[in-house]
Amino acid sequence: MLSSPLGSITISSDAIAHIVGETALECYGVVGMAAKGPVRRLLGRERLTQGIQIGRNGDGGVTIDLHVVVEYGLNLAEVASTIRNRVGYEVGRLTGLPVRAVEVHIEDVRRSE
Amino acid sequence: MTAATDLDAVQRVVGAALASLEASRHRIDDLNVYPVPDGDTGTNLTMTVRAVADAVEESSASDRRSLARDVARGALMGARGNSGVIFSQIVRGAADVLAETTNGVDPEIAARALRGATDAAYRAVRRPVEGTMLSVIRELAEEAESRTNHGTKLGDLLIELVRRGEEAVARTPEQLAVLREAGVVDAGGAGLLELVRGVASAVSGEPVPAAPPAEEHLSVEAIHQELSRYRYCTVFLIEGEGLDREQLEDRLEELGDSLLVVGDESALKVHVHTDDPGAALSLGTAVGTIDRIEIANMHEQTHQREERLLASVPEPDLDAEQAVTGIVAVVAGDGNRRLFESLAANGPIRIVEGGQTMNPSTADLLAALRTLETAEAILLPNNSNILLAAEQAALHFDRPVEVVPSDSIPAGLAAMVAFDGTLGAGDNAEEMRDAVEAVAVGEVTIASRDVQWNGVAIRKGEWLSLADGQPVAGGTSFEDVAGAVVDRLLAQPRDVLTLLKGADEQPLDGLLDRIATAHPSLEVDVQDGGQPHYPLLLSAE
Numbered sequence: 001m002l003s004s005p006l007g008s009i010t011i012s013s014d015a016i017a018h019i020v021g022e023t024a025l026e027c028y029g030v031v032g033m034a035a036k037g038p039v040r041r042l043l044g045r046e047r048l049t050q051g052i053q054i055g056r057n058g059d060g061g062v063t064i065d066l067h068v069v070v071e072y073g074l075n076l077a078e079v080a081s082t083i084r085n086r087v088g089y090e091v092g093r094l095t096g097l098p099v100r101a102v103e104v105h106i107e108d109v110r111r112s113e
Numbered sequence: 114m115t116a117a118t119d120l121d122a123v124q125r126v127v128g129a130a131l132a133s134l135e136a137s138r139h140r141i142d143d144l145n146v147y148p149v150p151d152g153d154t155g156t157n158l159t160m161t162v163r164a165v166a167d168a169v170e171e172s173s174a175s176d177r178r179s180l181a182r183d184v185a186r187g188a189l190m191g192a193r194g195n196s197g198v199i200f201s202q203i204v205r206g207a208a209d210v211l212a213e214t215t216n217g218v219d220p221e222i223a224a225r226a227l228r229g230a231t232d233a234a235y236r237a238v239r240r241p242v243e244g245t246m247l248s249v250i251r252e253l254a255e256e257a258e259s260r261t262n263h264g265t266k267l268g269d270l271l272i273e274l275v276r277r278g279e280e281a282v283a284r285t286p287e288q289l290a291v292l293r294e295a296g297v298v299d300a301g302g303a304g305l306l307e308l309v310r311g312v313a314s315a316v317s318g319e320p321v322p323a324a325p326p327a328e329e330h331l332s333v334e335a336i337h338q339e340l341s342r343y344r345y346c347t348v349f350l351i352e353g354e355g356l357d358r359e360q361l362e363d364r365l366e367e368l369g370d371s372l373l374v375v376g377d378e379s380a381l382k383v384h385v386h387t388d389d390p391g392a393a394l395s396l397g398t399a400v401g402t403i404d405r406i407e408i409a410n411m412h413e414q415t416h417q418r419e420e421r422l423l424a425s426v427p428e429p430d431l432d433a434e435q436a437v438t439g440i441v442a443v444v445a446g447d448g449n450r451r452l453f454e455s456l457a458a459n460g461p462i463r464i465v466e467g468g469q470t471m472n473p474s475t476a477d478l479l480a481a482l483r484t485l486e487t488a489e490a491i492l493l494p495n496n497s498n499i500l501l502a503a504e505q506a507a508l509h510f511d512r513p514v515e516v517v518p519s520d521s522i523p524a525g526l527a528a529m530v531a532f533d534g535t536l537g538a539g540d541n542a543e544e545m546r547d548a549v550e551a552v553a554v555g556e557v558t559i560a561s562r563d564v565q566w567n568g569v570a571i572r573k574g575e576w577l578s579l580a581d582g583q584p585v586a587g588g589t590s591f592e593d594v595a596g597a598v599v600d601r602l603l604a605q606p607r608d609v610l611t612l613l614k615g616a617d618e619q620p621l622d623g624l625l626d627r628i629a630t631a632h633p634s635l636e637v638d639v640q641d642g643g644q645p646h647y648p649l650l651l652s653a654e
Contacts, residue, residue: 025239027148028199032239071237073205075192082195085373086148098370112236 011095013056017049020064023090024052029079034067034107051107061100062091068104072111080104119177123184124169126312131162133311134304141307144300147245147291148195151373152348153382154300157194161201162308164191181212196301199234199246203305206233220270224257244288246301252281253309268317275313275321278306343369343386346409347393351381353401364396436460436534438541439485441478442493442525443467443503446643449522449613453529460534461485468522469646472498478506482514489538490514491545495525497582515542519549520582522613522644523652527552553607555580555598555651560587592623595649599624602653603632610635613642613650621649 024030025048033051051067064087070079088099134141134155141155168187174180185208188201210229214222231254234247241247256277260270285299286292292299314321347369351361355378362374369387381401385393390408397403439461444450445468454462463481467473482490489512494503497520507514515538519525528545560577571577571587578585578598586597602610610628612621621639628637642650 026242028195028238030239031237071202073189073202074198074237075189075201078192078194078198082148082198085151086195089149089373092370100366 011097013054014049016054016062016064016091016095016097017052019091019094020052020054020066020087021048021050023087024066024068024083027079027083027086029070029074030068030083031071031110031112032069034069034105057100059098061098062095063101063103064088064091064099065103065105067107069108069110070106072109076106076109080106119180120169120172120174123180124166126315127162127166127169127184129315130308130311131159131166133314134159134162134307137303137307141300141304144297144303146295146297147242147289147299149373150295151382151384153194154196154304156382157197158200158301158304158308160193161188161191161197164188164193165204167191177214178212181208184208196246196304199301200305202234202237203230203246203250206230209233218267220257220265220267221261223267223270224254224261227254227257230254242289244285244292244302245299246305248285248288249278249281249299249302249305253278268313268319271309271313271316272319272321275306275310278309282306343388344410345388345390346384346386347390347407348382348384349394349397349406350404351383351397351401352379352404354379356381356400361396361400365393368393368396436487437536438489438491438532438534438538439463439487440491440493440529440532440534441465441481441485442529443473443478443495443499444522444525445469445471445645446522446613446616448641448643449526452526452613452640452642456526456529456532458533460532461487467499468496468644469498472496472502475502475505475509478503479509482506482510482512487534488512491532491538491541492516493519493525493528493545495519495522513538515539517542517545517549519545521554521556521650522642523554523611523650524549524552526611527652527654551654553581553602553605553653555585555602555649555653556647557591557595557598557649557651558647591619591648592627595619595624596627598651599628600631602651603635607653608636609654610637611652611654612637612639613644614639615642615644615646615648615650617645617648619648 021033024033053065055063055065057063066083066087068083070076083104084102087104088102091097092099138155138159141158142152145152145154165184165187168183168191172180172183174183185201185205188204192198192201207226207230210226211218211222216222218226227250231251234250235241238247253274256274257270260273265273282298282302285302286297289299310321358374358381361381361383362372365372365374365383365385368389369385373384374381383393383397387393394403394406436459440457441463442453443465444453445466450464453464463484465473465477465481467477478492482492490510492503492507492514494500494516500516500518500520503516507516517528519528527548531544531548532541556579558577558579560571560573560575562573563571569584569587571584575587575589576591576594577587578594580598580601585601586594588594599610610632614621618641625637625639628635644650
């Protein structure tokens with residue numbers, strides 16, 4: 001929750017997850033999101049936030065876990081680092097919330113043709 | 114060609130590319146605003162190409178195929194940053210093509226190598242972003258392919274590629290908004306162009322027109338356009354041994370926000386917004402030596418930018434922020450009520466309970482209109498049976514009011530998306546009517562009697578689906594009947610399908626599976642509408 005003289009603003013975890021999903025799919029090397037837990041592959045909206053978990057700290061900070069599939073043959077450490085930077089940057093920029101951690105889990109590598 | 118000449122040629126070309134890039138490294142660093150404005154693209158790309166040069170230097174390849182493998186591997190292992198990763202994939206794609214050739218490289222082979230590089234680069238990202246290295250390499254491939262039949266020499270082709278590359282880089286701000294806003298071209302694309310320029314001059318033996326002068330100095334701070342809680346944007350480089358990025362991040366986090374620490378054990382680039390840049394620098398000097406320090410007062414920048422904007426924009430009308438128009442909407446179902454309320458942008462909304470079998474009276478609608486405090490109003494009946502009452506109510510209302518003839522809840526929702534309370538009723542009504550007309554609406558209900566309707570035979574108690582008021586299918590299987598109306602709605606290409614679950618909600622898993630399989634790129638949005646009589650309402654836009 002962000003406070004201002006005009007009142008408070010709340011940003012739902014779902015909204016943050018959408019930002020993460022949109023951003024992650026544009027990160028170079030990411031060819032998909034990995035399903036985690038019960039497979040929720042049915043819905044367009046849910047597909048976008050699949051493999052993304054948002055945690056909220058008591059102090060308003062956000063922690064982000066995302067599970068991705070990366071193209072085979074790329075430098076995984078660098079791809080993960082870019083995802084981490086870009087997701088943290090975009091969430092911070094678009095929500096104004098402090099991003100405490102972005103954990104990138106590369107669940108699989110895939111060879112696209 | 115022998116392996117030794119191959120190796121010599123590759124060494125010479127890579128060396129020339131590296132020298133050309135290094136000369137522009139800082140300029141490219143300063144261009145970097147995407148994907149993250151951390152000002153390290155030139156450095157990352159240079160380190161990546163240097164790794165390729167080292168790999169070529171150390172290569173003991175005895176044939177072209179193993180040389181290509183060494184080069185691709187050097188790029189993969191040495192890739193630094195986002196631009197480095199993309200570059201490594203470009204190198205791999207080109208190397209895969211060149212590995213299978215036997216003669217000297219001619220324009221035809223160069224075109225195929227660039228195509229292979231482009232395909233490899235695009236393949237590794239789910240949503241390629243235009244206005245980046247990706248669009249530049251693609252344009253280079255297209256240029257080369259258009260010049261293979263003209264008896265062109267390789268050197269001449271490369272000079273043409275530099276020209277095309279310059280055009281492609283210059284166009285990146287048109288393709289990517291964040292570049293346009295910051296007033297820069299894409300850093301990765303600019304780096305790729307410098308590499309091609311180096312190769313071109315090495316192969317053609319002619320000087321290739323020089324890179325844009327470095328005096329167009331743009332600092333990282335120039336792109337900070339939003340207000341930060343903190344005053345100073347602080348950027349610096351730490352060089353040392355065994356630098357611990359995570360530990361440094363933890364310490365810096367206490368000082369401010371927008372923190373980025375990138376690099377490796379020997380060099381870290383720090384970007385932080387803080388009120389105490391001195392403390393941030395001290396953290397750097399505690400673990401290594403610091404360099405390339407840039408500190409900018411963002412509040413000053415923001416202030417200057419606002420002054421500029423205010424000078425170019427007429428004084429804002431203070432009243433414009435206040436609602437001019439309010440809405441009265443007839444809605445059934447708690448979920449739908451919430452959806453309507455959430456969509457009432459910049460204006461008040463009053464919901465009148467009602468729908469298919471519960472038609473509010475003219476008096477009900479008039480009473481709701483009178484509770485609005487706005488000067489003008491919009492009335493959304495959301496059912497054809499209520500349209501007449503709505504028009505009567507509008508006639509008796511003493512303020513300007515427009516009836517938008519929405520004949521269903523989904524149509525009403527589409528209209529709500531177009532609503533803006535700061536505009537007058539007339540302007541709103543125009544936008545909202547267009548929105549109602551653009552949306553295709555489906556309904557799934559239970560037939561209340563046996564009917565033969567437009568060739569569709571339906572028995573009482575069976576499922577019945579309608580598209581824009583016309584019957585589509587009837588039967589005992591909810592999924593089949595609902596599936597038929599979905600197919601009808603999606604007969605034209607659509608972007609979004611919204612499903613509103615009724616009070617008597619039916620399991621949707623099978624239907625949603627069908628939709629996901631048949632229309633993988635469609636965005637599907639399921640909401641709890643809670644309306645009676647219609648277990649499912651749909652709209653396609």
